[in-house]
Amino acid sequence: MFDLRDLYQEVILDHNKRPRNFGQLARPDRRAEGYNPLCGDQLTLQIELDGEVIRDVAFDGSGCAISKASASLMTESVKGKTLDEVRTLFEKFQEMVTADAEVEPDTDALGKLSVFAGVRAYPARVKCAVLAWHTLRSAVEGADDVATTE
C-alpha cells in the first residue's frame, strides 16, 4: 500500500475531492475538449486571455482521480502565466511523468505539479495525467479539434 501513496498523494486526493477552478467561465476566449478513449475520461477547458497571458481558466468534465487532480492543479499553476511559459511547463510536466524512476523531478520549475512524479511508475495512468495538458494546448493553439491522449 505504501507505493500506492506515491501515486495517490494527499494533494492529489484533495484536488480530486475538491477540484479548483471547476466549472465555466463567464467570457472564455478559447475553449477545447479533451477525451481519453481508453477510459472514457473527458473534460472541457476554458481560458480567458489578456493578450499573451492566461487571465482565467476553468475545467469541467468527468474522469479518474489522476486526470481530475491533474486538471485542477494545472489550472492553478497556469493562471497568470504567458502562453510561452505554459508551453514550457507542459514540456516539463510531460518529461516528468515519462522519465525514468531515478530522474529527480524539476521541482523548481514544476512546483506543486511535482506530486505527479509518482505516475511514471504506472504507465497505464500517464495518459490520465496529461489529458488536461493536451486539452490546454489545443485551447492555446486555438485548434477546434478534440484533444485526445492517443
Place this chain on the structure above:
Amino acid sequence: MSQAATPTAAPPRFDVTRVRKEFPILGRKVHGQPLVYLDNAATTQKPRVVLDALVRYYTEHNANIHRGVHYLSETATQAHEAARRTVQRFVNARDAREIVFTRNATEGINLVAHSFGQAHVREGDEIVITGMEHHSNIVPWQLLCERTGARLRVAPITDEGELVWEEVERLIGPRTKIVAVVHLSNSLGTVNPVERIVELAHQHDAAVLVDGAQSAYHLPVDVQAMDCDFYVATGHKLYGPTGIGLLYGKAERLEQMPPYQGGGDMISSVTFEKTTYNELPYKFEAGTPHIAGAIGLAAAIDYLTGVGLDQVAAHERDLLAYGTSALRQIPGLRLVGTATNKASILSFVMDGVHPHDVGTIVDRMGVAIRTGHHCTQPVMDRMGISATARASLAMYSTRDDIDTLVAAVGRAREVFA
C-alpha cells in the same frame, strides 16, 4: 455448488483445485502478491495442454498446409483439418465446411458484414443490432450502411441491461436483412434470448449473426438448436491462443456469399482472365492460416469439453451468485448489469472512486480486473456512466478470488475515504 447441474453421462466431478494446477500462470505473483486473475472477459489464461500443443506443433510438425506432398505438410494439414472438426463438434455444426477459421470474432463479423452485405444488402434495407453490442458488432454494420445506404436500427435495453422485447419485435420486420446480436454481453453479463430472436428474424427472412465471443467459453453452444445463420467466437477467450477465431455459417448462406479476401488457398484456378474460387470453407481462408493457432484452439476445446462445459457453467453460476452478494455488501458500490439471465460478469461502479482508480489500486494487491467502457460506449451512455470496473470469471476462478477482490475494493474505498 452444482444444484443446477444435472449431468447424466458423467465427466469427473468438477474440482477447481485440480483445474488450477493445469494453468501455469496462476502460480505466479504480481507486485509481490499471488495473482488473482479476474479479467477473463478480455482474455482467459491457457492450460498446459494448449501450450504443449503449440510447442509440439512447431517442434515436430511445422509445415505449410494444403499444398505439400511431403510428410510434414500432410501431417500439418491433417492436424489443421482435425482442428476444424473439433470446432465443428464443439458448436454442433452440421458440417466441417461450415467452420471458417478467422483471426478473431471481430474478423468473423467483418467477413459477414462484407460478404453477406455485398450479396444481399441494398439501399433502404435495415440491419438490426442491440444497445449492448461490443464496438466490433456495431462498427462493421455502420460501415456496411455507409457503403450501401442501408439503415442501422438499434434495439434498446432496460436499466437492468435486458433487451426491451417489444422493441425487438417492432424493429425486426420485412426490411430487415440481418440481425446481429451478442449472446453474452461483455460489459453487463446479460444472456440474450437468441433462439427467440432467430425465430422472429426468420419469420421475416432475415439472417441472424450471433456474437459468441463471450458465450463460447461459458455456455454450451449448439448452433443447430439456436438455428442462427452465423456464429462467431474467438480462440483466446476459449482458453486457446490469440490470433485464431471461428466463424460458423450455414452452408447455404456461405455458398451464396462472395469471397472476403483474395489470395492463395481460396482459389481453384487463377488465370488473368478468370479466377474460380475454392469450395467451402477455403473460399473464405485466403493465405497461410494460423495453423498452430487452430491446433492450439482444438487442444483448448478438448480440454474444456473434458472438464465439462455444464460443470464449468455451474461452477461459474455459483461464483457469480457469491460475488454478486459479496460486492453488494460494499457500501456505495452499485452493480451495472443485473439481468435475470446473466453469466460470468461483475461490472460495478462506486461512489467517489473512479473505476480507473479502483483498477490501479486492486492491481497493486495482485487483482487483475478491467476498467473502462469495455468497448461498449453506448452501454455506458445508456447507463449514464463513463466507465465501470469489471471482474469476470473463468473455470479456474474461486471464492477466494472473490474474497481477495472484495478486500482490495475495500482498500480502494479507504484510499479515497
